[in-house]
């Protein structure tokens with residue numbers, strides 16, 4: 001910015017100087033116009049003052065922003081995948097990393113430092129009503145500071161074409177008062193509970209023994225896959241598959257049996273299951289809160 005604008009500015013001044021010089025040496029033909037010269041000089045002064053003010057203001061604001069970065073921010077790592085978001089919080093209470101996916105929770109009025117990474121291609125993180133967008137680039141960690149000012153739900157969206165399901169790479173964002181956020185983070189930190197009845201236990205066993213466990217983690221069980229979203233508290237999420245569908249048992253069962261039908265191109269394969277097994281799995285996942 002500085003170099004480009006500086007060069008353009010010098011160029012404009014050079015033209016101005018040349019015009020003044022030429023008018024001074026064109027005696028004889030053109031009538032001397034002192035009014036015009038005074039007008040030009042006035043404009044040059046106004047422009048210099050304007051640009052000087054802008055440059056100083058931008059310098060001071062940048063310094064203030066850089067200083068604000070040093071205060072205690074909540075650290076959140078967000079990794080963009082085709083076509084979902086991995087989200088890990090650095091828990092200020094315990095110092096541990098807590099993983100979840102596709103639903104970002106932020107405390108009201110506190111600065112959250114989002115460290116954005118990509119695992120495959122270039123994505124772009126964008127929650128229009130909270131902040132500007134920032135590219136998410138493999139091999140880089142881009143940092144976005146957000147200080148939310150209003151409680152509510154916000155919709156985020158990947159804003160850089162990243163493949164077939166780019167349009168269905170959404171993100172739900174919840175801004176909550178500090179106590180509510182702390183309580184939420186504490187539930188997320190806990191491992192999954194022990195299923196209280198036989199149907200849920202059957203769902204859990206199907207999950208941990210089937211292909212699901214190769215790609216998904218449910219903390220507190222043997223499932224520790226990393227290819228897909230962490231499902232430890234999946235039942236508490238509002239939506240399914242990166243804000244594609246409402247999270248209810250019908251959609252969930254449909255998703256488990258044939259994700260391709262709901263989100264064509266998704267990297268989660270279909271799993272063949274009897275209706276009873278699909279039902280038990282969906283009940284188990286919906287119960288994980």
Ligand code: HEC
Nearest residue numbers: 083084102211212215227228229240241242266267268271
């Ligand atoms: C080959 C890896 C793989 C296997 C096997 C797999 N999944 Fe997935 N799963 C994924 C990926 C990748 C996504 C993200 C899909 C997307 O949103 O595009 C996903 C998404 C999900 C979601 C939505 C999560 C969210 O945050 O919205 C659920 C629920 C889910 N899988 C359940 C299952 C179950 C149950 C099984 C076993 C029957 C299973 N998955 C098998 C990779 C896998």
Ligand SMILES: [Cu+2]
Nearest residue numbers: 123158162169
């Ligand atoms: Cu994307």
